Amino acid sequence: MTNKGQIYCLLVVDDEDYICSIVTEALSATEEYQVVSFSDPRKATDYLEKNHVDLVLSDLVMGDFSGVEILDQALRCHPDCIVILMTAYPTVNNAISVLRKGAYDYLVKPFKLETLKSAVRRGFAHQSLARENLHLKEQLALYKLSEAMGEATDLESGLKLAAETARSIFGSGAISILVQEKPDQPATPLLVQGKTTDEEAEAFLRGDHDLCAAALDKMEAESESREIKGRTKRIRSLAAHPLISRGQAIGLLNIVAEDPFMQIKPGQLHLLSIIASKIASAIENNRLYNYLQESYLKAITALANAIEARDGYTRGHTDRVTVLAELIARRLNWDERRLSELKMGCTLHDIGKIGIPDAILNKPGQLTPEEWRCMEAHPQLGGKILEGIDFLTPAMPYILYHHEKYDGSGYPNGLVGTEIPIEGRLLMVVDTYDAIVSDRPYRKGAPPERAIEELELYKGSQFDPVIVDILVAVWNEGRIKELAIYADRSPRAVNV
Template sequence: MAEPAEVRNIKVLVVDDEAMIREILTDFLEVEGYVVHAAGNGREAIEALDREPYDLVLSDLKMPELDGLALLSHIHERELDPVVVMMTGFGTVETAIEAMKKGAFDYILKPFKVEEVIQVMERGLERKRLIRENIQLKEAVTLYKLTEAIGSTLSLNRVLDLAMKVVEDELSPDFTALCYRDKPSRPIELRLTRTPKSGGLKLTLGEEHFGRLQQFVDADAPILLNNEHVGIVLEGAGEDVARARSFMAVPLRMDGKLSGYLCVGSANPNRRYNEGQRRLLAIIGSKAGIAIDNARLYEDLKRMFRETIQGLAMALEAKDDYTRGHSDRVTEYSRMIAIGMKLPQRDVEIITNSGLMHDIGKMGIAPEELHKPGKLTDDEYERLKKHPEMGARILGPVSFLEEVVPGVIHHHERWDGQGYPAGLKGEEIPLPARVLAVADAYDAMTSDRSYRKALGHDMAVSELRKHSGTQFDPRIVEVFIHEIERLRLGMTQAA
């Protein structure tokens, strides 16, 4: 049983050209607790609807100036959502049915009993309540999914992609933009925009627009603009501004500070955004802000750790003139091979990082053994052979360095299974390790060592070829030779 109407504060617009019917309905509905406003024809009704929202419109069908059907079309065009109940005489039942096809909830035949009117109205209001709850539930589920997904990834791109997708699913915009500052000291910039293929709005937001948005934020005013008002923010954002019918934006806060905006625009006259949708966007914006913050902190942490490792690798090499720059060169050669093999960006990154850290395990070896000019004793050699495993032990416990462990631990394996530490063979050897083996060997051969002089490029290449298929993965040898020749050719041409 619904609560009494006065508790629910239900606003009803009664529209009829007969004063008598208007008065009877108004009096009766007011006694029943509804808040009632009356209009004498369709045009007056439109004015009333433009002034404030109504929960229900009770309208006559046949009226001078603007009839019930035209009023219904107007309600539909403006995307208003009152329950519409039509009143009609016997002669116009067919028109009443037509009205229901156009979205009216029901019709009442004149003459009617007022109790009957209340019954139909209450059924309509109940249905509206259910629809609204359903929408709220759907939104709640979507937001829950977004929160879950954001919580489960720290990749900034993935987070942004998700947030944009939720905005698109929920608000069907013709323009979506994410603008934020990279670092606290940097200005806000347009980072990501999406426009659907047909009917999309191409808008270029810059400093002047962010300045205007900031004024709204400073005044604590919601940024929701419809019709000609969109220009207040969008003026100067390109030719498509003239096509924009609705625009809203919510601030993104990172680390508690205003750091950007999530904006959407619509070019569809029937899709003007409302306050409820703006709040939905605000929730998505707040989740996106937190996620960008987290992802950025994680990126910083990763970068710091990588720099630390790089520092350690340099410290390791600095003690020895012969190996100085070795890790950097191996890193470069490894990256070159990975790109030459057309591997996905993610794999290129893993292989590059593995190159940087491949010999980090040598930190555990005494410097006098590591840089001994003469031949190593068997014991010393056995200890040196432990450096890949030592490296894995250093890097393994750090969660985001786990991915470089396979390359580091297996970079001395051989294609024929005669390498160490595991004696893996062929494609059993992780790809990063096979890449590193070639890069490492080439750099070792072309650098001076304490026990021999450097080989020239041609000699090193012919050595790689000689051991291709026994020590090295033949495919990688070919890619490396192809890429390094190209690089050297480029360098001679440039010189």
């Protein structure tokens, strides 16, 4: 069985010229076979070094040269090569020995040409299955990479997966992923895996190599060979593939294969292209995500500024409340994502005050009952303002529930105990602490000891006792006094 249309390269080695001729003539009758023969085994080893070979037919004894050397050389240069040895002096030991070394078959001279052709056909069928198996393994590796990169939560782990997949396909070489921050800037390493023993290869991995600049336009690959002990050896292969996003190069995927017999094959370069496109997508997605995060932070800052511009009394209040709330949330072992949501929620908790008339919001005295009712609408007003903005949804519990009291006497819904989301219970405590210690138009802020007394007094009625205990603990540890936001005692006022 052979793949239709594929040309197979066969090498025949026998120190008897007439054997070379007969075998070559017999096999050349098949159109798919391209046969080269050598009666000098040393020329055959050089040929194996420099040319692609699918199948080798070699005599076992050629003067002082053993066919086992041809076998070794063939498998070193072409690991999936089929090698069939021929001999006129068969022994069981010889046969077992060469088969153990990786020969596919062992023919005893003289043999019928049909026997030879049949052995070659079986050899190619075996090779075809092995290659198909390898191809499927590579596809499986790519499939696993696609799945894993889809699940990767951060860019670094996604890139590591891609690099490991590339190294598994290209053998244990070294790999680097380089990125360009801007089109006119050089690509610099984002990730390097594996080591090389050569300074030039190291420079290539860092992007400091002629191939790298050229590879930003199209894929570049080269193999370097050297004369070692009178023989030409391939000592290293380099391949650099551009990372393309929206039609533009944004970096490079560089591979160094330092195995002297490793040759990067066209099929592997195709796989390299697929991996490079996955890496480019991951980098671009990360850039877009960061851009979105920056835009969202700017939006939040603008909204927070809008609140403070409207309400002179709350100047600095949101910052202080945010810092204090984070101090307590860390004691509650909240993770970084939750802490980031907490900052958003604390920053925006009074956003609804934008809808409260100036005359009430900035009244320099006590509010009337009616004015209080208006003021008490600010949590729900805030909820309405941010309704439908998905990325601000985590701020909602802070906005809606920061005036709910533990015993149900708060507003807007009169929720009781743990009915109130923890975000609201936490903000209620720190909001009150800051309100007590802050100046109002009609009174100076109270000393912090007074705020602690107040929180202790209403612990379990107005306030969640667990949160109060944590705040009191951090106060006793001196952690609140250490905060720069409470070191500044210049006049300020707060309406909560």
